[in-house]
Amino acid sequence: MQILETIVGHYNQWITVFLMVSGLYIVIARGNMVKKLVGLSIFQTSVYLLYLSPGKILGGTAPIIDPNYTVYSNPLPHVLILTAIVVGVGTLALGLALVVRINEEFGTIEEDELFGKDDDI
Amino acid sequence: MMTQLPALQVVIPLLASLFCAFMKRGTVAWALSLVASWAVLVVSILILQQVLESGPISYAMGGWEPPFGIEYYVDKLNAFVLLLVSGVGAIIMPFAKRSVGTEIHSTRQPYFYTMYLLCLCGLLGIAITGDAFNIFVFLEVSSLATYAMVAMGKDKRALLAAFQYLIIGTIGATFYVIGTGLLYTVTGSLNLVDIAGQLDSVNNTRALVTSLAFLTVGISLKLALFPLHVWLPNAYAYAPSFATVFLAATATKVAIYLLIRFFFSVFGAGLVFQSLPVSEILLILSVVAMFGASIVAIFQEDIKRMLAYSSVAQIGYITLGIALANSNGLSGGIVHIFNHAIMKAAFFLALGAVFYRIGSVHIDHLAGIGRRMPITMMGFVIAGMSIVGVPGTVGFISKWYLAAGAFENGQWWLVFAIMISSLLAVIYVGRVVEVAWFRDPSGATLEARDPPPAMLLPILIFCAASIYFGIDTTLTAGIASQAAELLLGGLR
Numbered sequence: 001m002q003i004l005e006t007i008v009g010h011y012n013q014w015i016t017v018f019l020m021v022s023g024l025y026i027v028i029a030r031g032n033m034v035k036k037l038v039g040l041s042i043f044q045t046s047v048y049l050l051y052l053s054p055g056k057i058l059g060g061t062a063p064i065i066d067p068n069y070t071v072y073s074n075p076l077p078h079v080l081i082l083t084a085i086v087v088g089v090g091t092l093a094l095g096l097a098l099v100v101r102i103n104e105e106f107g108t109i110e111e112d113e114l115f116g117k118d119d120d121i
Numbered sequence: 122m123m124t125q126l127p128a129l130q131v132v133i134p135l136l137a138s139l140f141c142a143f144m145k146r147g148t149v150a151w152a153l154s155l156v157a158s159w160a161v162l163v164v165s166i167l168i169l170q171q172v173l174e175s176g177p178i179s180y181a182m183g184g185w186e187p188p189f190g191i192e193y194y195v196d197k198l199n200a201f202v203l204l205l206v207s208g209v210g211a212i213i214m215p216f217a218k219r220s221v222g223t224e225i226h227s228t229r230q231p232y233f234y235t236m237y238l239l240c241l242c243g244l245l246g247i248a249i250t251g252d253a254f255n256i257f258v259f260l261e262v263s264s265l266a267t268y269a270m271v272a273m274g275k276d277k278r279a280l281l282a283a284f285q286y287l288i289i290g291t292i293g294a295t296f297y298v299i300g301t302g303l304l305y306t307v308t309g310s311l312n313l314v315d316i317a318g319q320l321d322s323v324n325n326t327r328a329l330v331t332s333l334a335f336l337t338v339g340i341s342l343k344l345a346l347f348p349l350h351v352w353l354p355n356a357y358a359y360a361p362s363f364a365t366v367f368l369a370a371t372a373t374k375v376a377i378y379l380l381i382r383f384f385f386s387v388f389g390a391g392l393v394f395q396s397l398p399v400s401e402i403l404l405i406l407s408v409v410a411m412f413g414a415s416i417v418a419i420f421q422e423d424i425k426r427m428l429a430y431s432s433v434a435q436i437g438y439i440t441l442g443i444a445l446a447n448s449n450g451l452s453g454g455i456v457h458i459f460n461h462a463i464m465k466a467a468f469f470l471a472l473g474a475v476f477y478r479i480g481s482v483h484i485d486h487l488a489g490i491g492r493r494m495p496i497t498m499m500g501f502v503i504a505g506m507s508i509v510g511v512p513g514t515v516g517f518i519s520k521w522y523l524a525a526g527a528f529e530n531g532q533w534w535l536v537f538a539i540m541i542s543s544l545l546a547v548i549y550v551g552r553v554v555e556v557a558w559f560r561d562p563s564g565a566t567l568e569a570r571d572p573p574p575a576m577l578l579p580i581l582i583f584c585a586a587s588i589y590f591g592i593d594t595t596l597t598a599g600i601a602s603q604a605a606e607l608l609l610g611g612l613r
Contacts, residue, residue, distance in 0.1 A: 020299075027288060040291055047298050054306045077305075080254050084298065087261045091291050094265055098272055098284045105277040114281060 012053040019046035031111035044088045051077040127180040127193040138238035147230025162211040165203040172200040188312035194251030198604040202248040209370040215575040240266035253301045270364040282355035289352045296339030303332035344376035347410035357429035362473030370466040385608035403444035410437030415545035450526025455601035457519035467504035467583035474572040479565040489562030493569040500580040505550035507587045514591040
């Protein structure tokens with residue numbers, strides 16, 4: 001029972017780890033460049049959860065100072081992740097732009113076909 | 122003014138990059154980048170002076186006191202890295218005008234300079250900031266700019282190289298954020314100095330070790346430690362010549378600085394090297410890099426790619442110095458950051474000049490190039506001697522310190538490994554020298570001649586530096602050993 005409680009009690013961590021591993025798996029296992037970017041985004045998103053869930057304090061309220069409350073949630077992770085989201089969007093945009101250019105130049109975005117054409121890379 | 126120096130270090134290139142993006146003509150953007158690069162160099166020299174005279178600088182960004190606000194923290198180690206990055210940036214700028222002018226379409230040149238300045242800003246930011254999350258932001262600023270610069274290469278395979286780098290680089294950066302997040306959950310702080318202070322009282326060593334593992338792997342991806350280096354040869358080979366010079370000399374060096382900072386200043390050598398097998402793992406990977414990458418370099422046809430593999434091998438020497446974790450070894454590692462930067466800059470500048478003249482750096486096209494472009498190829502040879510470690514050049518100084526560090530740990534076999542891997546460098550440099558000087562010129566090479574003075578001067582400056590700092594080591598090895606003492610002094 002103890003073990004079961006530990007597992008269920010940390011359900012947020014399990015979701016984080018599941019997303020993390022599946023994102024990374026997609027990046028490695030898929031040859032399609034757009035799918036790779038999707039995997040990369042899932043991987044990055046899992047990290048947002050990793051930061052956000054410890055920021056919530058059980059029984060805590062929004063972090064606005066008020067004499068009626070003493071326990072507040074931690075706002076800092078949200079601020080950090082806002083920055084990380086912007087970085088993630090930037091990366092995804094640049095990645096997709098590169099995929100478009102690769103499609104124009106090579107006529108394909110499948111890695112198998114690209115490697116078949118080019119042995120140098 | 123003097124108190125705002127740490128902020129200026131980052132703000133100048135950031136603002137200049139913004140203006141560059143709105144320029145119509147490449148020449149104007151170049152002039153702006155030139156001014157910004159030199160201004161940044163002046164700032165970093167002033168910072169180094171201040172640090173050497175009156176100890177570490179702590180600067181509260183926006184007036185928010187650390188550990189709550191972002192702190193810029195400069196000690197001897199990162200003042201040295203700042204000087205290196207901005208120095209390389211400033212010296213290579215005169216080279217950029219013609220090199221970028223021929224390799225990049227005129228409408229895109231302002232954007233190229235924008236990317237260059239953003240990359241410079243990111244690298245300086247990583248080196249100067251004392252906040253773990255701020256490091257991530259600067260890491261991504263420099264990385265995104267780098268991907269864009271690589272993708273601007275003339276060869277269409279540059280796009281594939283950039284995409285590959287983007288995927289691997291982003292995984293690396295995300296690993297870094299995971300590590301930082303775990304550190305934050307156990308200490309509740311993002312300030313590196315503050316984290317280091319709180320780690321003594323942390324009992325949850327499992328989270329700490331996990332965090333160390335993520336940070337190490339993430340940063341190692343960025344610095345191209347041996348099995349994680351796959352992005353580097355393609356990125357260096359297909360990027361525009363100027364971008365290759367800048368990246369080879371600075372980008373991986375800043376990542377190495379970050380690794381040193383986390384190992385010694387944050388986690389402490391006690392945790393990293395005494396209770397975990399980091400030293401052994403790093404030692405093995407370094408030695409494999411020194412041999413494996415050098416051997417692969419020997420068989421490359423494209424000289425840029427050959428030097429890229431050589432970079433992987435040279436990074437092996439630096440991480441070897443870190444793995445030795447004693448005063449001489451770490452000094453050797455830190456001084457090799459500087460020395461490798463100047464010799465690789467000289468190498469890639471020489472190749473950039475060759476590419477400017479004959480439009481190729483394939484070994485078959487280089488026959489007799491030494492007779493047609495004697496000064497340029499002389500620069501290549503001096504850099505080559507330096508990478509081999511001939512006494513009187515900077516390469517010798519680094520290897521001397523590393524060997525002394527290996528002896529200090531009683532690992533005499535490492536001294537032989539360092540010597541034998543240097544001989545591999547003789548082979549791959551020798552191959553180019555043989556083709557360039559002892560064969561008759563043909564084809565495009567017949568018409569080639571040394572490039573204009575603006576391109577030649579940076580090559581000569583780096584060659585002169587690689588001989589000067591091989592003889593007078595007070596600035597480089599002096600600061601490096603002081604920094605090493607400081608890092609090891611905090612042994613907990």
